[in-house]
Amino acid sequence: MAPRTRTPNTALRTLLTEAQWTRGQLVRAVVRVGAEQGVTLTYDDSTVSYWLKGSLPGPEIRPFICEAFSRRLRRPVTSAEAGFGSDTESGGADLVSDLVDLGRADMDPSRRGVLAAGLYSAALMVPRYTDLSGRLEASTAGRTIRVGPGEVATVRTMTDRIADILDELGGGHARPMAAAFLLNTVSPYLRADGSESVKRDMLAAASDLVYLTGWMAMYEREHGLGQRYYVQALHLAGSAEDHLTYCRTLRGMALQASNLGHGPKALELADSAAEASPKAGPRLRAFLAGQQAHGAGMVKDRRQAFARLAETETALSKADGRNDAVGGYDQSAYQFHVSHVLYELGDLPGSVKALQQSNRVRPPQERQGRVHANGLLAQRQLELGHVEAACATWETFLDDYAVISSARGDDHFHTMRLRIRPHLTNGAARNLHQRAVEVAALKA
Incomplete structure (x- = not known):
């Protein structure tokens, strides 16, 4: 043969x-x-x-x-273009169908074995707000029930509660609740009949929840899934003519890009979020400008980075005392952005000082955010050679980490154990190492 x-x-x-x-x-x-x-x-x-x-x-x-x-x-490349045959994925029939498919995939443990479904794309083309605005008809086919303001309030309330659980117990506990609520309750609401204003309000409420779910997926290192949720949130926000959630979602996508080290993409998305919100209030303006500052720092644009930080500080000083649970921005978040910018531009001591200030003003219920901040702070203290200070911060990190479920926390825990090993002649490091062994046993 x-x-x-x-x-x-x-x-x-x-x-x-x-x-x-x-x-x-x-x-x-x-x-x-x-x-x-x-x-x-x-x-x-x-x-x-x-x-x-x-x-x-x-x-x-x-x-x-x-x-x-x-x-x-810097453009989408398909499987067919690479000579591997046709792509297997196809778009959903409508916005709600896409959301149902996404929710089902998120609740199915077997999804972790389907690598293509979890792939983050740095070349993703983001839909413009003007291309999405007002597409109510795409989300209301097959109506079976009627919804009113009470159902909208239910979605808003559940979103707030899930955000609270995220802060206190971590995304590992909160996201399954969000996915189940999206699939079993929100999706039927989106297909329901109702007045045009109620349907628009329901789309806006759903977009907030989908944005939050994408944020949690990002935090749990499921970046492809998080990106898909974010895109769905953009579509829902555009259909609801909800400029606020559209801009916040773009900002979340910028944060995701920065977490993965894509500096130019992070800055592009942060700039797009800011450009899409010409009438933003001061707190949202701060929320967006802070992310622009981080992106500018990543591409080493010192002038722009510090100009955006100044803009952030000025806007935040004009904000009122209200701070919403989903996408809020406060002095703790501002100092966290200051720390990121200083670290990207090579000022390690300044970065440590800003992170410490961020922790001092962080609301006590934000346990998941504190886990991440202390994980970063300890690593940077160790970079400075401050072993005992790093160990003290890691001890505080373990206080919170022991009681939450967070993949990002798991990353910090693993990093802590690796980086402390060369310092076990130090008493504080030995004590930390022993406690880490005990925490690992409890988490196993």
Whole structure:
């Protein structure tokens, strides 16, 4: 029997040429995308050679390759364009159907085995507010019940309660509640009949909840899922003509990009959020400008970063005393942004001081935020060589971490255990190490 021949993948070679990448550079980019999803890949140059000769990568790996090219070329690259055959995903029939599919996927434990569904795209095209505004008809097909202001109030109240649980107990406990409520209650409400004003209010309430759910998915390191929730929140907000949630969602997407190290994308999204809210009140203005400052710091634009911080401080000084649970902004958040900017621009001592100030003014119920802030603070104190100060901060971190469920907290815990090992001759470090062993046993 004659040996099987493969058709060379000229499409992939064309993309390599357009990206001006070597085979090794492609491999490293794909490995990085995989690492963001928690997948360890052990490819080398020869792997790309096989692909170029016509060998197809596994279906679960193809989205990683397309995303790597999308980031490099700053445009979406499909599986078909890469020579791997047609893409398998297709859009939902309407906005509510898409939300139902997303909620079901989030509640299904088997989703963790479907890598393509969890892929974050740095090249995602964000829909403009003007393209989404007023699309009520897309969300009201198949009406079976009628809703009024009471149902809208129910969604708003549940969103506030879930936000409180997120702050106190972590996203690991709060997000399953949000996903179940979206699927079982909110989705039928969105298909229900009602006055035009009530339907618009329901879309706005749903967009707030979907935004919060995306925020929690991001915090739990499910970045692809979080991005999908964010896009759904944009569509719902646009349909409701809810400028506020549209802008806050874009800002959340900017934070997600910054968490993943995509500085230019983080700044682009933060700028888009600010540009979409020309009539923003002072607290929202501060909320958006603070994220712009962080993005500017990431791209080393010192002038813009400090100008945005000054804008943030001025806006926050004009805000009233009200601070909503979903997307609120206060002095603690401002100092946290100051710390990010200073750290990105190389001022480590200033960054530590700002984080300490952020913690001092943080509301006591924000346990999850405090876990993240103390995890960062201890790492930066250790970078300064302040071992005992870092250990004291990590002790405080453990007080909160022991009672919440948070993937980001898990990351900080793992980092703490790794970084304290070289310092076990120090008494404070030994005590911290022993306590960490005990906490790990309780969490197992």
